[in-house]
Amino acid sequence: TDLTCLFLGQPLANPLMNASGVCCRTTTELDTLASSAAAAMVTKSCTLEPRTGNPEPRYSSLPLGSINSMGLPNEGYQYYLDYAERFDHERKLLFLSISGLTLDDNVEMIAAIREAVNPALLEVNLSCPNVPGKPQTGYDFEAMDELLDEVNDAYKRPFGVKLPPYFDISHFDAAAEVLNRYPRLAFVTCINSVGNGLVIDPDTESVVIKPKDGFGGLGGAYVLPTALANVNAFYRRCPDKQIIGCGGVQSGTEAFLHLLAGASLVQIGTALYEEGPAVFDRVLGELTAIMASKGYTSIDAFRGKLKTL
Numbered sequence: 001t002d003l004t005c006l007f008l009g010q011p012l013a014n015p016l017m018n019a020s021g022v023c024c025r026t027t028t029e030l031d032t033l034a035s036s037a038a039a040a041m042v043t044k045s046c047t048l049e050p051r052t053g054n055p056e057p058r059y060s061s062l063p064l065g066s067i068n069s070m071g072l073p074n075e076g077y078q079y080y081l082d083y084a085e086r087f088d089h090e091r092k093l094l095f096l097s098i099s100g101l102t103l104d105d106n107v108e109m110i111a112a113i114r115e116a117v118n119p120a121l122l123e124v125n126l127s128c129p130n131v132p133g134k135p136q137t138g139y140d141f142e143a144m145d146e147l148l149d150e151v152n153d154a155y156k157r158p159f160g161v162k163l164p165p166y167f168d169i170s171h172f173d174a175a176a177e178v179l180n181r182y183p184r185l186a187f188v189t190c191i192n193s194v195g196n197g198l199v200i201d202p203d204t205e206s207v208v209i210k211p212k213d214g215f216g217g218l219g220g221a222y223v224l225p226t227a228l229a230n231v232n233a234f235y236r237r238c239p240d241k242q243i244i245g246c247g248g249v250q251s252g253t254e255a256f257l258h259l260l261a262g263a264s265l266v267q268i269g270t271a272l273y274e275e276g277p278a279v280f281d282r283v284l285g286e287l288t289a290i291m292a293s294k295g296y297t298s299i300d301a302f303r304g305k306l307k308t309l
């Protein structure tokens, strides 16, 4: 059973990587990912200046998933640029995620990243749900088009975006129409957390995270059907782009479903947070077993081949 995947023309040993934000804020965490079985990895979304993020507790996990309102804590973009410059890109595909607080901040970060000798793949996060007072760019199609136009001009290499979940067919259509205006926008990562959920503990009768009165982004099993829908919606609407699936991957089964829905790579967030990097070995083993039981000898044999009724 061969798990090899092609991403932007580069062969990878398998389709797995972390979801941005999990196990990827510090060089120690990033080195852990570099030593893991994952074939690719992405840095924590960064801003121009370092940020401490929201007050704690800002993450909580439950049997069905997680809720977070981290508030974009990161070491500042130069830290991740330095990590990318030192990184052995032959060893693993490295993505660098940016989430500037303003359009100008994004442009300034991109201008620096563009000069980098050792380029990581740029992922522009349009979907952070947890910075108080900052509405998500991904839910404002005009702002999204304006930002992508700037990124496309400033950054002459292939890049991608991290999208929030959409829940209306007209929004899939509108978002895809914007994305398809940019040929160098080569990949689309769906989905970011399902924004502003509210987890309440029946015993304490309280919310479980401190920021924003307990409102935060949902991950884990809660979001799997929404993640699969977004992966498949953009897979159908953006035939010239590759889709990275994120959301609800806890075993080989969900990784298989994301691939079936059209994903080229599959990210693991909540389960990585809970289990650590061994989750990649476990999920790879489970995915291999599922493929063997179905007689698939390669991922291309079933990727995107979701059946409808």
Ligand SMILES: O=C(O)c1[nH]c(=O)[nH]c(=O)c1I
Binding pocket: 021, 045, 068, 069, 070, 071, 072, 073, 099, 125, 127, 128, 129, 130, 131, 192, 193, 217
């Ligand atoms: O609160 C965060 O740091 C955060 N949390 C998320 O769930 N998604 C994001 O894109 C970000 I930037």
